[in-house]
Amino acid sequence: MGDGAVRLGGIVGDRNLLVGAAIAEDYGHDEALSVEPRKPAYVAKPATAEEVAELLKTASELGIPVTARGSGTGVSGGCRPADGGLVISFERMNAVLEVDTVNHVAVVQPGVTLSELDKATSPAGLGYTVYPGELSASVGGNVGTNAGGMRAIKYGVTRHNVLGLQAVLPTGEIIRTGGKVPKISSGYDLTQLVIGSEGSLALATEVTVKLHPKLPHGASVLAPFGDLDQVMTAVPKIVAAGLDPNILEYLDNMTMAAIAYSEKLELGVPEEIRERTQAYLVVSLENRHEDRLHEDIETLAELAGELGAIDVYVLEGPAARKLVEAREKAFWAAKSVGADDVIDVVVPRSAMPEFLTKSREMALSTGGGALGCGHAGDGNVHLAIFCKDPVTRKKLLTDIFALAMGLGGAISGEHGLGQSKNGYFRELEDPAKLALMRRLKQAFDPAGILNPSILFG
Template structure:
């Protein structure tokens, strides 16, 4: 991405001095010292923006002091983790301060007895996975990019393929420490699996995309690592048959860790991109239009084999053209390839990626009607998604921006009319906020604005994200 020239990048010396007094002059950058990576995230749409200031705090206290200084100066603040987001939430506001958490990247504690970990926001999913593995435990939120930071996933309420069993971020974060624009530090929740004492501020901050408070410490739930796992891939003649097999699968009582669908275009794309050979019979490949991928695991091999047999019979009776049982290396490669579907879509020239969510039973209707909307304007929608929870991932191929934005508005309206929402896990960021405010319940928007003002009366935290607001520059 290239960044257009910014004619108003000169820092305010008083603000710069104040930031430097908090974190040290070596950890406050301005102008050309701020590299282009800090101008954007991985969103396909939108223009990168150069921040006026970049600060790298080392403690929660420093983060709170930075916010207080920014609020006093009326400088907008954007938090940044690893920059892997897909909706522009960490794209800076013009004239703003970026607070990057790369110096706050420690796993503070792995508590075996309570099965939790306490981490700083800059810790990556890969680092947490490595830290918990020696204890036979794992953090179960895997949104598809292990370089993502825990703080970033808290901001967007990230989900991923394993959400069908383990839930999304908000189901797996038990407590937070967060910095407020007042300069105060707030603690919510803790090493508790249940809580009924006042408003749940932990859940309010999760998914707020840096608009209410900045998480400086996160307590996450851990689960035992399974000893045995297998992946089933069933080919079907059409997507309706795939979606009919999903509730039937869940009614068996088997608890899959992964329940995904892929259309043939997406499977072919990720197979080429990842040099993946799945051994699909040519006749099956020619007849198939969609695939259902089911991940299973267990502590013991015998019950896992029982589940494989049960689901194999069910999928066959549901009209599967063929069923492939993948284990070990081949299973891992398929899941890794599916997790990289965004990069395959980007490489193929997608102009946008969507993560709308609808009730699971409404997915076939959504696909049919969304595809018809795209056909009307000569656009193409292809994709995959979390069949178990109704989260639809689509690559949008539509070069003309005005046409594409009009199509997206119609697709988001369709999802909302079907009982769904604009985003299931990527968040709104700066890319989808206008669409969200156009289709959201006005009463809900009014309440959200009141909550925003209570946390952030100066309006400095990520203005223009989630709620359309005037940028304080």
């Protein structure tokens, strides 16, 4: 056992430090399709912020690169370890510390999963509203990637729902940022800077999240359209109607077919209509009052018809839930049909028709294809990319990301750059911003130990 293992084991206890053959294969990767697994030199499972601080101090001293790991459900390779690196796995820091029903917040450790959090808050009629689609994801991982998901149209993404952190700086100090308050104007907002930094600035060891009252009544409208452009034109009109949807998704016909098949979903859409459909819109509403929900669903259904839907299906109860759950599995459907990568570009919603048309043309011209679905209200497009040759695919993705950025968008809306998109970011982003981000990284992490290959390669 080397010096590193002795010192790291001394911090977390030998049983909570894995080295060599004891390290399970899982610690080497997340769910990214295009990032090769890499075995770390060490996996440490701390139990406290103090242990995390000691781990980081020791790693700084020994020059060991550190990667934080929650549930490993990311799709961009954000937690793929560095060569000879240390994985800090938060699996033991998985307690819901407090559900505060007066301030409507919960305080949790980073290893808590979204389903565990939901189980803890539900009895109080409260919920954490970030649903990135994978409920085994950890809150800490969500902080790292600024996770979004389907309900962001109404409730915002992780950034809008995390009020405070306890975090460990790579230099070993434990700080607290924000708190159980929705607003602070006292110094720079460190909470917001750490959120979305993919474990490269500081490691969250406690997260204070906002809770919302759970609304008891919900229903969804499924509207098939003959033309994808019509769907995109419909989206801002549905938003402007003020019905405040909590879900507003599109799925192209191939994606819907794939998830319907893999999830054994029976939507009741006759074949004759399915054949004429190019894309579907799924819009969900929720309300405290059942009568208001029904009134609004009717308004919505009428509106969908006026906006060109071939037909309109109102789904309630289990049928609505099943559709939403199936949509959440779109990534797995894409994987199962052989997608070579999945991207989650974001563009202004007005630019979605242009983006979708051009990116598909780009993909088709390589002999491959691009299929998808996405958070239409947010302009967040999830495309499964089919393009076998890695060199051609790299060129294609560069062109697609450049297109999105040229339209005023960004490479990733919610997945993060990880180690699958960071190269494109460095190639396409404004050098003045990259240089500034490097200086910010340096301000947090002078030894450069935290997830060093994120952003700066």
